[in-house]
Amino acid sequence: MNRPLILISNDDGFRAKGINCLIDMVREFGDVIVCAPNSARSGFSCAFSGLEYLTLKRQLTKVDGTPYPEGVQMWYTNGTPVDCIKLACDQLCERRPDLIIGGINHGDNSTVNNHYSGTVGIAKEGCLKGIPSLAFSLCDYDKDADFSPLTPWVKRIVRKMLDEGLPHGTFLNVNFPKCATFRGIRTCRMTMGEWVKEVYKCAHPRGFDYYWLVGHFENAEPQAEETDQWALNNDYIAVTPTTIDVTDYDLMRTFKL
Amino acid sequence: MNRPLILISNDDGFRAKGINCLIDMVREFGDVIVCAPNSARSGFSCAFSGLEYLTLKRQLTKVDGTPYPEGVQMWYTNGTPVDCIKLACDQLCERRPDLIIGGINHGDNSTVNNHYSGTVGIAKEGCLKGIPSLAFSLCDYDKDADFSPLTPWVKRIVRKMLDEGLPHGTFLNVNFPKCATFRGIRTCRMTMGEWVKEVYKCAHPRGFDYYWLVGHFENAEPQAEETDQWALNNDYIAVTPTTIDVTDYDLMRTFKL
Numbered sequence: 303m304n305r306p307l308i309l310i311s312n313d314d315g316f317r318a319k320g321i322n323c324l325i326d327m328v329r330e331f332g333d334v335i336v337c338a339p340n341s342a343r344s345g346f347s348c349a350f351s352g353l354e355y356l357t358l359k360r361q362l363t364k365v366d367g368t369p370y371p372e373g374v375q376m377w378y379t380n381g382t383p384v385d386c387i388k389l390a391c392d393q394l395c396e397r398r399p400d401l402i403i404g405g406i407n408h409g410d411n412s413t414v415n416n417h418y419s420g421t422v423g424i425a426k427e428g429c430l431k432g433i434p435s436l437a438f439s440l441c442d443y444d445k446d447a448d449f450s451p452l453t454p455w456v457k458r459i460v461r462k463m464l465d466e467g468l469p470h471g472t473f474l475n476v477n478f479p480k481c482a483t484f485r486g487i488r489t490c491r492m493t494m495g496e497w498v499k500e501v502y503k504c505a506h507p508r509g510f511d512y513y514w515l516v517g518h519f520e521n522a523e524p525q526a527e528e529t530d531q532w533a534l535n536n537d538y539i540a541v542t543p544t545t546i547d548v549t550d551y552d553l554m555r556t557f558k559l
Numbered sequence: 560m561n562r563p564l565i566l567i568s569n570d571d572g573f574r575a576k577g578i579n580c581l582i583d584m585v586r587e588f589g590d591v592i593v594c595a596p597n598s599a600r601s602g603f604s605c606a607f608s609g610l611e612y613l614t615l616k617r618q619l620t621k622v623d624g625t626p627y628p629e630g631v632q633m634w635y636t637n638g639t640p641v642d643c644i645k646l647a648c649d650q651l652c653e654r655r656p657d658l659i660i661g662g663i664n665h666g667d668n669s670t671v672n673n674h675y676s677g678t679v680g681i682a683k684e685g686c687l688k689g690i691p692s693l694a695f696s697l698c699d700y701d702k703d704a705d706f707s708p709l710t711p712w713v714k715r716i717v718r719k720m721l722d723e724g725l726p727h728g729t730f731l732n733v734n735f736p737k738c739a740t741f742r743g744i745r746t747c748r749m750t751m752g753e754w755v756k757e758v759y760k761c762a763h764p765r766g767f768d769y770y771w772l773v774g775h776f777e778n779a780e781p782q783a784e785e786t787d788q789w790a791l792n793n794d795y796i797a798v799t800p801t802t803i804d805v806t807d808y809d810l811m812r813t814f815k816l
Contacts, residue, residue, distance in 0.1 A: 342610060344609050344610065345606060345607045345608070345609040345610075346604075346606045347603075347604040347605035347606045347607075347641075347680070348604035348605070348674045348675050349602060349603045349604045349606040349639075349675075350602045350604075350675060350772055351602070351772055352601050352602040352772055353599060353601065353602075355761075355769045355770065355771055356769065356770040356771070356772070357767070357768075357769050357770070358768070358770065382606075384604075384675075385772065388754075388757050388758060388772060389758060389770060392757060392758035393758060393760070393770070414687055414803060416805060417605045417683060417687070417803070417805075418605050418606075418607060418641075420606075423604070426674060430671055430674070430753065430754075431753060432753065458816060459816065462816060468810075469807075469809075469810060471751065472807045472810050487816050489810075489811050489812075489814045490806075490811065491804070491806040491808065491811055492804055492805060492806045494728065494803070494804065496687060496688060496689065497645075497687075500645045500649060501645060501646060501649035501650060503650070504612075510614070511614075511615070512612045512613060512614050513612065513613040513614070513615065513646060513650070514612055514613070515607055515608055515609060515613070515642065515645060528811075541814065541816070542806060542811075543806065543807035543810035543811050543814060544805050544806065544807060545805050545806070545807045546671060546674070546751070547748070547749055547751065548673060548674075548749060548801050548802050548805055549747075549748040549749045549799060549800065549801065549802070550726075550729045550800035550801060550802045551748065552726075553725075553726060553729050553746075553800035554746050554747065554748055554799075554800050555746075557746045557798065557800060559715060559716065559719060559744050559798070
């Protein structure tokens with residue numbers, strides 16, 4: 303019998319620390335194929351490249367020059383996180399993956415940021431393909447963030463996914479707070495809120511204006527203990543089960559034109 | 560009292576026929592600000608530009624050289640559809656928009672394609688900002704598609720949105736079948752299914768392979784009369800109410816690690 307096949311991607315690029323830590327955490331559970339963007343693709347959501355051609359290259363060595371171990375293949379593309387999953391499933395995986403993982407992201411993907419996240423886009427794409435999928439993110443944007451406290455939790459979650467799978471049409475968005483010791487794990491709902499002061503206007507010396515998207519998230523319900531941001535703010539790991547079916551059934555039944 | 564302010568964007572670019580037809584359909588209802596990508600951004604989902612600077616330019620005349628009418632401002636950016644909404648709300652709209660519309664898209668955005676669509680991304684972004692929002696798409700990819708049969712329906716839907724709004728956290732994904740006369744309108748749920756044969760591999764004469772994302776959607780439930788693709792296949796307009804909160808509440812209650 304084949305070992306489980308785990309397909310991994312991210313939106314920080316194949317050289318990022320987070321994805322390389324994830325490989326080391328999960329490779330004991332099966333064969334690992336990684337297909338990740340050649341550089342950062344943060345905020346890419348479920349974008350795919352309908353208009354550009356894609357390339358696919360193999361990387362044999364880690365950043366430190368040592369080879370990737372037996373059972374791990376590292377590939378990178380010029381595409382989006384979702385492109386990576388589509389390409390890998392079609393071109394790289396000789397059998398159907400048993401699990402698809404996005405991450406570990408350098409930064410928070412809880413709340414409505416779920417919709418913008420390329421890391422979450424990976425899990426959504428896996429789920430759309432009917433494969434158990436999840437996204438891992440650490441609430442620390444530092445490129446040298448310490449992922450080691452996550453190790454036992456990542457292993458526990460991955461083992462459970464491989465053993466039990468997930469209901470069809472649902473994936474997990476898992477966010478870890480930035481702390482050395484977690485108080486535990488909480489299953490949450492998505493926190494509602496809004497991004498504010500999103501545009502930073504600059505004057506170019508040649509006389510035109512240009513803009514950077516920045517801003518910060520304003521939590522509309524900071525006291526709601528069942529939300530993912532509450533969990534993270536209180537040093538819990540937040541697991542937000544997320545659906546592919548985004549129909550509003552209440553309005554579907556009542557909407558009249 | 561101010562006239563209603565309608566903010567429009569698309570993912571086909573500001574010169575596309577669909578967005579220009581939409582402007583003509585809705586400008587009787589209020590002031591119109593358009594902020595659209597400078598060229599096609601299909602499949603951009605909710606992607607935003609966190610790493611690139613953005614520009615914003617005004618276009619005074621239509622493709623045929625005539626000026627945009629009084630009460631209509633046309634702007635374009637180098638960004639994504641979601642960028643357009645963020646920029647327009649911050650930089651172009653002197654008051655809060657009363658309605659945000661994506662489209663009219665050249666092509667189908669029903670089914671799980673909801674997740675990939677830049678047109679739907681616009682409505683999602685509007686909804687995240689707490690503004691009544693919707694996406695219009697016509698199931699015809701032709702750049703010269705005939706949008707005229709949509710006119711009375713678009714007006715009816717826009718008038719209803721301006722009069723009544725929508726429940727907080729929900730927007731409408733509206734798809735029109737390609738036909739001269741519609742049998743009516745149906746409120747639907749998202750059709751489930753999967754994209755297959757998505758990767759087309761090519762050999763470059765210089766000896767490397769490259770890939771195009773193509774494929775087709777396989778409907779997993781073609782007989783389900785409550786789905787949006789069934790409605791479209793039967794010449795009905797499909798209105799799919801879509802939620803921002805994508806939590807799977809069933810799994811949230813039962814998931815244990």
